[in-house]
Amino acid sequence: MSDDVLLRVEDLTKHFSQSSGILDTFLSKPSVRAVDGVSFDIREGETLGLVGESGCGKSTLARTVLRLLDPTDGAVYFKGENLAELSGGDLRRQRRDMQMIFQDPQSSLDPRMKVGPIVEEPMKAHGLYEGEREARVRELLEKVGLDPHHYNRYPHQFSGGQRQRINLARALAVNPEFIVCDEPVSALDVSIQAQVLNTMRELQEEFGLTYLFIAHDLSVIRHIADRVAVMYLGNVVELAETEELFENPQHPYTDALLESIPVPDPRADGVRGVLDGDVPSPIDPPSGCRFRTRCPDLIRPTEYEMDAATWDAVLAFSRAVERRSFEAPDRPTVRRQFFGDGLPGGDVGGHVERAIDEVLADEWDAAADRLTEAFEEPSICAREEPSYTVEPRYGTDEHRADCHLHRDDTPSPERVDGEDPATADD
Numbered sequence: 270m271s272d273d274v275l276l277r278v279e280d281l282t283k284h285f286s287q288s289s290g291i292l293d294t295f296l297s298k299p300s301v302r303a304v305d306g307v308s309f310d311i312r313e314g315e316t317l318g319l320v321g322e323s324g325c326g327k328s329t330l331a332r333t334v335l336r337l338l339d340p341t342d343g344a345v346y347f348k349g350e351n352l353a354e355l356s357g358g359d360l361r362r363q364r365r366d367m368q369m370i371f372q373d374p375q376s377s378l379d380p381r382m383k384v385g386p387i388v389e390e391p392m393k394a395h396g397l398y399e400g401e402r403e404a405r406v407r408e409l410l411e412k413v414g415l416d417p418h419h420y421n422r423y424p425h426q427f428s429g430g431q432r433q434r435i436n437l438a439r440a441l442a443v444n445p446e447f448i449v450c451d452e453p454v455s456a457l458d459v460s461i462q463a464q465v466l467n468t469m470r471e472l473q474e475e476f477g478l479t480y481l482f483i484a485h486d487l488s489v490i491r492h493i494a495d496r497v498a499v500m501y502l503g504n505v506v507e508l509a510e511t512e513e514l515f516e517n518p519q520h521p522y523t524d525a526l527l528e529s530i531p532v533p534d535p536r537a538d539g540v541r542g543v544l545d546g547d548v549p550s551p552i553d554p555p556s557g558c559r560f561r562t563r564c565p566d567l568i569r570p571t572e573y574e575m576d577a578a579t580w581d582a583v584l585a586f587s588r589a590v591e592r593r594s595f596e597a598p599d600r601p602t603v604r605r606q607f608f609g610d611g612l613p614g615g616d617v618g619g620h621v622e623r624a625i626d627e628v629l630a631d632e633w634d635a636a637a638d639r640l641t642e643a644f645e646e647p648s649i650c651a652r653e654e655p656s657y658t659v660e661p662r663y664g665t666d667e668h669r670a671d672c673h674l675h676r677d678d679t680p681s682p683e684r685v686d687g688e689d690p691a692t693a694d695d
C-alpha cells in the first residue's frame with residue numbers, strides 16, 4: 270500500500286426524486302436522501318471497508334462513485350481527474366479501470382451464457398486482448414480458484430462461492446486498478462466467505478488492486494479492510510484504521526454494530542440486541558446527529574438539572590414509550606420499572622409524570638411526542654451536526670468520529686468508547 274490517493278470522494282450526495290409522473294411535478298414529493306455529503310480517500314493498494322445496516326446508502330454510494338448514478342452534488346476524483354469532466358476515450362479508460370462486483374452472483378450472471386463468454390464480455394466491450402481472449406479467460410479462472418475447463422459450463426452448474434469467483438474473473442478481465450465489491454460474500458456460508466476473502470486478498474497482492482469493500486457485517490470487514498468507514502443513514506459517521514476502529518471505537522453507532530456481531534460461542538444466544546428501533550426514513554432524516562433517535566448515549570440537554578443515572582432512566586423510559594416495549598397496567602408498576610423508588614423532581618419529573626398519564630390512557634404517541642420534545646430535541650445531538658477527529662491509539666491515520674461526545678464541553682463526557690470510565694485514559 271502506498272500513500273498515493275487513488276480515489277477521492279468529496280461531499281458526495283445522491284438524492285432520489287420520488288416524482289414519477291406529470292401529476293407529481295405539481296405535488297413535488299420530497300426526495301430520498303440516500304447519500305448526503307460523504308467524503309473520504311482511498312489509497313493505492315488499500316482496502317477501504319464500508320459498513321452499515323441495510324438501507325443506509327452503501328450501494329447508492331458505490332454506484333455514485335462509479336458514476337453508474339449521477340451525483341446530486343459533490344465530486345469523485347480518480348487518479349486526480351474529476352470523473353464528471355471526463356468524456357470520450359478518457360471516460361472509457363476510466364470505466365475499464367474501475368470495476369464492480371455485486372452481492373448476488375446468481376442474478377449478476379446471465380444464466381444463458383457460458384462462463385467463457387461471460388468473462389470475455391468486458392474484454393470485447395473494451396476491444397482488448399483480441400485473439401488471446403480464451404487463453405486469458407482460462408488463466409483468470411485458474412487465478413480465481415476455478416478449473417480452466419469450466420470455460421464451457423453454465424453459471425447454474427456452480428455453487429454460490431464459485432459463482433462469485435466467476436464474477437471476480439470477469440471484473441479482472443480488463444485489468445482494472447480499482448474494484449468496488451458490494452457485499453460480495455454476504456450471501457455465502459461463513460466457511461465459504463473466508464475462502465473467497467482469502468482469494469480476494471491474494472488477487473489484490475498479485476495485481477496491485479485497490480478495493481472499496483462493502484459489508485453490513487463488521488466481522489467480514491475485519492478480515493479484509495485496512496481502514497473502515499462506518500455509514501449511517503447517508504452519512505459516514507466514523508472512519509479509522511481497522512485495528513483502531515475495532516479496539517478503540519469512538520461512535521455509539523459503531524459500538525452498537527460491534528456489539529451486534531454474532532457471538533461464535535454456540536452456547537451464547539447469537540446476536541445481542543443492541544441496535545433497537547428502526548433506521549429512520551432517509552426522506553426526512555433526524556436533525557443534528559442522524560443516529561440520535563436510537564443512540565443510547567444521547568447527550569443530556571443542558572437546561573435540566575439531573576445526574577447521569579437519572580438521565581439514563583429518563584432516556585430509557587422515553588425510548589421504551591416510543592417503541593411501546595412494556596406493559597403499563599398501573600402507575601406504580603411503570604414508575605418502579607423505570608425509576609426505582611422515586612421519580613425525578615422538578616421539570617423533569619413533571620414531563621415524566623404527564624407522559625405516564627398519557628401511557629396509562631393508552632395515548633402512547635402523545636407521550637412519545639412529549640418526551641421527544643422535552644428531552645431529545647433540546648439536546649445538542651438534535652441541534653448541531655457533529656464533525657470531529659480524535660487522537661488514534663492504534664496506528665497514525667486520522668480517526669474521524671462524528672459524535673458530540675467528542676466536544677470538549679459536553680455535559681456527559683463520561684463514556685466515549687464503551688470502556689469502564691475509570692480506566693479510559695481520554
Ligand SMILES: Nc1ncnc2c1ncn2[C@@H]1O[C@H](COP(=O)(O)OP(=O)(O)O)[C@@H](O)[C@H]1O
Pocket residue numbers: 285301302303321322323324325326327328329330551
Ligand atoms: N433508485 C432508487 N430510488 C429511490 N430510492 C432508492 C433508490 N435506490 C435506493 N433507494 C433508497 O436509498 C436508501 C439507501 O439504499 P441503498 O443504497 O440500497 O442502501 P444499502 O446498500 O446500504 O442497503 C434506501 O432508503 C433505499 O430505499
Ligand code: SF4
Pocket residue numbers: 520521522558559560561562564565566567568650655671672673674
Ligand atoms: S452525537 Fe449524540 S446522538 Fe449522535 S452518536 Fe453522539 S451522543 Fe449519540
Ligand SMILES: [Mg+2]
Pocket residue numbers: 327328329451
Ligand atoms: Mg446494498
